[in-house]
Amino acid sequence: MSNFLAFEVTQTGNMFSRGVVRKEHQKLQNNHVEIRIHFSAINYKDALAATKNGGVIQDYPKIPGIDLAGEIVASKDENWPVGQQVLVTGYGLGVSVDGGFSQYQQVPTDWLVAIPEAFSTKDVMLLGTAGVTAALAVRSLEETNIAKEAPIVVTGASGGVGSISLALLHSLGYSNVIALSRKAELSDWLTHLGATSVLSPEQFFPEKIKPLGKQTIAGLIDTVGGEQLGNLLPQISYGGRALLCGNAGGIQLKTTVLPFILRGIQLIGIDSVAIDADTRKEIWQFLAENQAILSQLHYQEVLLTDLDETIESLLEGTHQGRTLVNMEVK
Template sequence: MTNTFKALVVEKENENLNLNVKEIEPSDLPEGEVLVKVKYSGINYKDGLAAHPNGNIVKDYPFIPGIDLAGEVADSKDDRYKAGDPVIVTSYELGVSHFGGYSEYARVPAKWIVPLPEGLSLKESMILGTAGFTAALSVQRLEENGLKPENGTVLVTGATGGVGSVAISLLKKKGYHVAASTGKDSEKDYLQQLGAAEVIDRKEVYNGKLKKLDKQKWAAAIDAVGGEPLASLLAQMKYRGSVAVSGMAAGVELPSSVFPFILRGVSLLGIDSVYCPMEEREQIWQRLAGDLKLDNLEDLVYKEAALEELPELLPAVFESNHLGRVLVNLEG
């Protein structure tokens, strides 16, 4: 590798954060058994938090964000990996307390690495990224809990976001009738292109009034919103329906009652992609390269960005003004 390479460095000055692409050295990287030449990364909600003064996920500066990366092994102290091996690293402490993927090189613990499965390119793996992994994990958990296409409509909330957009496509591929909930009336065509059979206004899920029980509508749901909309959604689930929840865009409080659970047998499934066991993690990535491989992956890319564009793009994460995924290309 070269003596220096580029990375996006976040530095803190008083209460302000400065984001700049800088030249750093290998000695600046944290400890880890495997050095990866990063090819691609992506932008996630947590990456926006890591670049926000009040994000509260990064404790020490300077810092390199990026909770996803895919690339080739440059050097390894672990016998399982050799130079040139294509690998994926997502979750764990990457981009939170351990320097992340917004760098031309990253050094990571070997136990965080997933070998790139056959049938998936490095670029495709980062079009999916943590968002795609979370969506696939949600689908798997719902099916393990009994969901089948004949059970009825599956609702996806926050449908234009990273998790939501991939979830729609995965469910469509598996033969489900998908309803997409969104506050963006202009994106009906986009959501239908992804595979939504119907697009509804998010006010149909939550109109500002909570009921302990409501009309039964959904066989299952993938929710990346949380908060009061999730409480309203639980009241609308069909008997023995399941909700896979992975987000908190609408808040962390859940003002629900026990009625959906004890009168309708509804299941609330927590989806954690951060510390998902490695055996299951590898299985999900194998499925994303196999039976869940999407034909429309490129349709999920809102923008392909260079490292130098990130100081402008990361603060915009909270404006919710893009669709699908932003792919970060570090190949130059």
């Protein structure tokens, strides 16, 4: 096989660069397969990884991309034969080892997930880490006795996790889903996804935030964190549940113990990076059972050579839906 293209970032002191480079195929490592990548997807974490002092990558140079899907082209493991279509999300992909922004990549066999028959490589990257995270949050919500007509709030609703969460909630029959978004121009799309109302945070919050507010939220899927999350917790109803899966608004949380000890609410962190293999299979089966949501999701495709614009839009908070990275050379 000839050499191939990859999007690589490097930083030495104050010198930082990113861009497409040519890489050479390496001898297949033990307990690895080599994948010809069809699609990757760009997430907020990838945008940080491709930024100077982004706090994601610890050693350079590195190929970002926490998601990939494609076809095995080299393997010494009969359980993962050449030709099988697989996906990888999370683990150390694109962080501690080279990731999905590459036409080829070697990946440990115990990171692999066989792509369900219902999906193509493009389909699974339309979901990717965002879909896994949203599915984990929605399934956690399903474990409660929250009624399907009770108010559910999704923050950062126009992003990958938020938009997929809306679509999944609608698919499962939740009929009172409030999308919090500052992008009023996307209201029609968010409603199409399944939101019954679209509000800015300022429209939703009471004029004065109190340690215990009016109980207006039964369940919360929060992708923002920071001050906004602190404002929402006092409004969660008795026995409600908040699923935390993002920090675009900051990592600090200012709150009191009152919603927890007087209303018995639960605050649950959602991590999709280090979940075990069995849970990954269950999540992808759950997503396959709800594959109809794919037709509702907004996405765009870019090439490796065109990643800069998407990176900047993610960092600026202007990005909508999902962006797939197509590895074909055009």
